[in-house]
Amino acid sequence: MELKQAVEAIVKGGNWKGPEIPGDIPHGDMPGDKVEIGEVHIKKANTIFPELLLKLSEMLEKRKTEKVVLTVCGGSGVGKSEIASLLSYYFNQLGIGSYTLSGDNYPHRIPKYNDAERLHIFRESALKAMVKAGTFDEEKFQVIHQFQKEGDDANTAHVKEYPWYESYLSGGREGLRSYLGTVKEIAFDEIEDILTQFKSGKEEIWLKHMGREDTELWYSKVDFSHINILIIEWTHGNSSNYRGVDIPILLNSTPEETLAHRRARNRDGATDSPFTTMVLELEQAMLEAQASKAAVILSKSGELLSYGQYCRQMEESKGGSHDQ
Known part of the structure; x- marks a missing residue:
């Protein structure tokens, strides 16, 4: 039929x-x-x-x-x-x-590589945004780096202790938004x-x-x-x-x-x-x-x-x- x-x-x-x-x-x-x-x-x-x-x-x-x-x-x-x-x-x-x-x-990459690419884009975009905004310095990076090693650098709770951390998060979020569900990823x-x-x-x-x-x-x-x-x-x-x-x-x-x-x-x-x-x-x-x-x-x-x-x-x- x-x-x-x-x-x-x-x-x-x-x-x-x-x-x-x-x-x-x-x-x-x-x-x-x-x-x-x-x-x-x-x-x-x-x-x-x-x-x-x-x-x-x-x-x-x-x-x-x-x-x-x-x-x-x-x-x-x-x-x-x-x-x-x-x-x-x-x-x-x-x-x-x-x-x-x-x-x-x-996707262009198998899951574990795509997850790694997402995290890389988040972190690179976050640091670039800080440099551009003039909020980056080596002392702040030591704080960020420790959170990165702990797998906790996307945690919004850090802003309470470090108000400048919002520039890291917002930059990373924007970078991630430009990748997720786009032709770059899929x-x-x-x-x-x-x-x-x-x-x-x-x-x-x-x-x-x-x-x-x-x-x-x-x-x-x-x-x-x-x-x-x-x-x-x-x-x-x-x-x-x-x-x-x-x-x-x-x-x-x-x-x-x-x-x-x-x-x-x-x-x-x-x-x-x-x-x-x-x-x-x-x-x-x-x-x-x-x-x-x-x-x-x-x-x-x-x-x-x-x-x-x-x-x-x-x-x-x-x-x-x-x-x-």
């Missing part, structure tokens, strides 16, 4: 119900990624899927296409991998071919090329897989001849640095929730370090800046949100107030 006909039949029927979920379903193509689907993920996917079908139906009415790209984006730990896997499973169960691609395969052009190939109807596409070690980097040829839905699960899925996404889905979370998940997952060292916290805060700011483009937004409690509701919820999480 063609994609348009299949979607229309389901939408007109109006009685879609989530299928039974077996113990193991296919998931994204990130090597070693652990996807543990729970009742919360199923409930959220079941909330998203009917709304997604409506969006698809509206889009297919306006466009002559049988190849659609969705993204499931949000902060670390919000459930992107699990929910993307479920949505893909639902499509496949309905006879609509779907494949889940992990955007985490496309091969957006490679993902965009994949989307172009997919939408042009190419039946076989080479996809990259990146693990956590130097030897864990390879390509595999994937059969897309029966795939109509390509789902990208990725923090930067809604980025403006690449084109080709049709329906972005945003899963909302706060930095505190993201950090709690990283602690539990503990795939890398220093998951709750001040530097990691800074990275998560900057990534959260990027997600918020891109949120207006999302076609579907789901709250952390599993409710569908308008963009206005999303903005209010984010302000509340920061302790702000709203006047309607």
Whole structure:
């Protein structure tokens, strides 16, 4: 059945119900990624899927296409991998071919080198900013250097004892902001090329897989001849640095929730370090800046949100107030 006909039949029927979920379903193509689907993920996917079908139906009415790209984006730990896997499973169960691609395969560097590059950029930018502002001297550097050796130089608490330290932090933060989620960090052009190939109807596409070690980097040829839905699960899925996404889905979370998940997952060292916290805060700011483009937004409690509701919820999480 063609994609348009299949979607229309389901939408007109109006009685879609989530299928039974077996113990193991296919998931994204990130090597070693652990996807543990729970009742919360199923409930959220079941909330998203009917709304997604409506969006698809509206889009297919306006466009002559049988190849659609969705993204499931949000902060670390919000459930992107699990929910993307479920949505893909639902499509496949309905006879609509779907494949889940992990955007985490496309940084320029494997994780440990990318983490090192992030830290280097933070520190170099911080020191350059101090020199430019005239706040740097050797005595201050001895203080900074000690914090660096302790892995604590991104800690904002140091400003209480050393007011000049704010110039170090602000400079480092700006440098880091210019790298995170940009073409300097990620091969957006490679993902965009994949989307172009997919939408042009190419039946076989080479996809990259990146693990956590130097030897864990390879390509595999994937059969897309029966795939109509390509789902990208990725923090930067809604980025403006690449084109080709049709329906972005945003899963909302706060930095505190993201950090709690990283602690539990503990795939890398220093998951709750001040530097990691800074990275998560900057990534959260990027997600918020891109949120207006999302076609579907789901709250952390599993409710569908308008963009206005999303903005209010984010302000509340920061302790702000709203006047309607």
